[in-house]
Amino acid sequence: MQDKDREWGWENCPDIERHPPQGEAQTPPEAATPDTVPETGDPPVSEPPQSQTPPAPDHPERGVTREVPFRRLQASPVYVPESGGGRQGVKWFPLKLTLAIIACVILIVGLISAWYIGALYDVYVTPSTDGLTIRMADKYASGGSGIYGGDAYADVLPGEQDDALAAPAWDGTTLEISSSEGFSTSSLPEIYQKCISSIVLVTVVTYEGEVLATGVIMSENGYIVTNAHVVEGATAIAVELADGAYYEAALVGQDTPTDLAVLKIDAAGLTPAEFGDSDDLQVGDEVAAIGNPLGQTFSMSNGIVSAVNRDISLNGYDVSLIQTNVAINEGNSGGALINIFGQVVGITNMKLYSLYSYASVEGMAFAIPTSVVQPIVNELLENGIVIGRPSIGITCAGLDAVTAKAYDLPQGIYVEEAYPQSDAYGKLFAGDVIVEANGTPVTTNAELSEIKDALSVGDVISLTVYRDGETITVDITLVDANELD
Numbered sequence: 001m002q003d004k005d006r007e008w009g010w011e012n013c014p015d016i017e018r019h020p021p022q023g024e025a026q027t028p029p030e031a032a033t034p035d036t037v038p039e040t041g042d043p044p045v046s047e048p049p050q051s052q053t054p055p056a057p058d059h060p061e062r063g064v065t066r067e068v069p070f071r072r073l074q075a076s077p078v079y080v081p082e083s084g085g086g087r088q089g090v091k092w093f094p095l096k097l098t099l100a101i102i103a104c105v106i107l108i109v110g111l112i113s114a115w116y117i118g119a120l121y122d123v124y125v126t127p128s129t130d131g132l133t134i135r136m137a138d139k140y141a142s143g144g145s146g147i148y149g150g151d152a153y154a155d156v157l158p159g160e161q162d163d164a165l166a167a168p169a170w171d172g173t174t175l176e177i178s179s180s181e182g183f184s185t186s187s188l189p190e191i192y193q194k195c196i197s198s199i200v201l202v203t204v205v206t207y208e209g210e211v212l213a214t215g216v217i218m219s220e221n222g223y224i225v226t227n228a229h230v231v232e233g234a235t236a237i238a239v240e241l242a243d244g245a246y247y248e249a250a251l252v253g254q255d256t257p258t259d260l261a262v263l264k265i266d267a268a269g270l271t272p273a274e275f276g277d278s279d280d281l282q283v284g285d286e287v288a289a290i291g292n293p294l295g296q297t298f299s300m301s302n303g304i305v306s307a308v309n310r311d312i313s314l315n316g317y318d319v320s321l322i323q324t325n326v327a328i329n330e331g332n333s334g335g336a337l338i339n340i341f342g343q344v345v346g347i348t349n350m351k352l353y354s355l356y357s358y359a360s361v362e363g364m365a366f367a368i369p370t371s372v373v374q375p376i377v378n379e380l381l382e383n384g385i386v387i388g389r390p391s392i393g394i395t396c397a398g399l400d401a402v403t404a405k406a407y408d409l410p411q412g413i414y415v416e417e418a419y420p421q422s423d424a425y426g427k428l429f430a431g432d433v434i435v436e437a438n439g440t441p442v443t444t445n446a447e448l449s450e451i452k453d454a455l456s457v458g459d460v461i462s463l464t465v466y467r468d469g470e471t472i473t474v475d476i477t478l479v480d481a482n483e484l485d
Contacts, residue, residue: 165234167250167264167384173219175377177275177370183341191288192300194342198273199290201240201297202226202249202263202334206233214291214335215239215263216273216344218377222247222265225377226334227349228254231261239265242298253380257317257389257481258372259349261334262380273336276343278322278369281305289326289348289367291335301327303363311398311445312366313416314350318396320446321366322346328365337367345370390457390478393422398444399433410435410466411443419484423477428465435471436464452478 186194197217202224204211215226224239231237237249247265254261281287288302303326310323322337328351337346346367379386395416404411412435418424428434434442437451438461452461457480465474 165237165251167252170252170381171221173221173223173381175218175225175275175374175381177277177374178343180276180280180339180341180343183343185340186342188288188300188302191338191340191342192290195273195290195336195338195344196242196298197271198344199242199298199336200224201292202230203238203240204231204234205236207235208233212292212295212331213333214331214348216334216336216347217270218275219272220268220270222267222270223252223381224249224263224265225347225373226261226263227347228256228259228261229349230333231263232256237263239263240297241270253384255376255380255386257386258319258376259314259368260347260373260376260380262377273344274342275370275374276339276341276345278308278345278371281308281322281339281345281369283307286340287324287326287345288338289324289328289332289335289365290338291328291332291348293327293329293331295331303327306364308369309444309446310366312350313395313397318445318449319368320372320444320449321349322369324365324367325363326365327362332365347373385482387480387482388457389481390452390455390459391422391481391484392428392448392452392461392463392476393419393424393479393484394428396434396445396448400443404433409433412436412466413442413445413448415465421483422479427474427476428463429467431467433466434463435466438462439464 200215200217202211202213202215204213211230213226213230215224217223218225231251231254234251237251239247239249241247245267247267249263249265252262252264283305285305286302287305288300290298290300293299303324305322306325307323309320312319312321322345324337326337326348328348332348333350335348336344337348339345346369348365348367351365352361376386396413397416399407399409399411399414401411410433412433415428415430415432415434417430418426418428434448436442437448440447440451442448442451455461455478457478459478460475461478463474463476465472
């Protein structure tokens with residue numbers, strides 16, 4: 001009942017005590033007692049209250065003016081009389097309203113946040129009922145709104161999916177790594193101008209909807225590098241260049257363990273990105289990222305390298321990634337992480353989310369280093385899959401010194417599970433800690449992978465394992481990683 005723009009008279013506020021105007025004393029009426037008897041001897045008579053004639057109104061339209069001043073009701077508590085009148089309780093209406101509004105806001109934010117949960121699951125919308133439609137971001141359809149829509153799109157019906165994704169024969173193109181020696185550093189605007197023509201918007205159609213992501217042109221004849229999780233379940237793929245040109249794309253190959261994929265568009269004279277050596281990166285080096293976060297196309301952000309060879313478990317596979325504080329969001333998947341020389345040194349692929357609040361964790365994003373990208377992409381170009389890659393057949397994570405001490409374990413590689421298709425199944429168990437491989441101490445996935453990758457499928461690797469307070473030796477025959485899918 002608060003109204004700061006009006007003043008209420010006493011006739012509107014029956015439960016508020018009236019007070020005399022300032023400066024006037026309030027004289028209580030003289031109390032009458034049974035002992036007070038007039039001298040005439042007559043019995044006591046109660047005198048009627050003196051009628052108070054109100055003064056003439058100070059304005060003809062305002063009615064009678066009281067002798068007491070008006071008071072502005074500004075206090076939060078509003079006294080509401082219950083049956084029988086009087087101040088029986090206090091009702092905090094403004095507080096209740098505020099709490100209700102806060103609760104609604106929290107609910108709405110929670111629902112929106114839940115829609116965005118995932119390691120890097122890009123933006124989805126519902127597919128059309130009469131087919132699967134590619135809608136290019138920021139191309140508004142007639143009567144449409146938002147970042148989805150499209151006056152330039154292609155309908156792909158379910159029966160046409162295989163032809164739409166068929167890749168042409170390999171033409172011998174390979175991805176090459178260039179040295180940064182002799183290069184001069186560039187400013188952020190110079191880096192953007194140098195690299196923007198090599199970045200594309202990738203739109204993937206699935207039965208669940210659409211995915212908006214990013215890709216990096218690696219050759220002038222239309223080969224593009226992106227993430228495997230971007231094209232997972234694709235029924236049609238389209239690419240938009242920075243100059244606005246659109247192409248249908250074919251899927252050359254994808255590799256889930258490294259989260260890499262290669263696309264091909266029918267184009268010529270494109271501007272390929274220059275790929276640098278990620279092994280030259282050091283913690284603290286400045287880097288930038290260009291991509292399409294949340295459909296906001298060809299956006300750039302910058303930061304530093306936070307860590308190199310960071311062991312991460314992704315989709316059940318263990319990978320060593322570049323960690324950066326560059327702003328990475330949904331839609332940046334498959335984009336470029338660029339050094340100060342304007343060279344692509346990584347393919348951005350994920351950021352962290354809190355398992356407890358389901359909120360995004362800021363300043364912790366990751367990219368696949370080019371030392372991994374080059375051999376995998378070249379294998380995909382030639383064969384469509386990675387053949388002959390040896391695998392122990394486990395998912396695992398490195399135990400640093402602090403974590404190992406906290407759990408009273410030795411520093412090493414913590415085993416999470418063994419794949420049934422591998423020789424490790426029944427030999428290694430969750431909770432085992434690998435401390436040596438072929439006699440060499442290992443504490444990170446990168447160290448274990450270096451030893452493993454020097455071997456071939458069918459070779460035996462000897463692992464020293466800590467289990468239940470004892471150290472044992474386990475021999476594992478390496479299998480082809482493709483057999484684990």
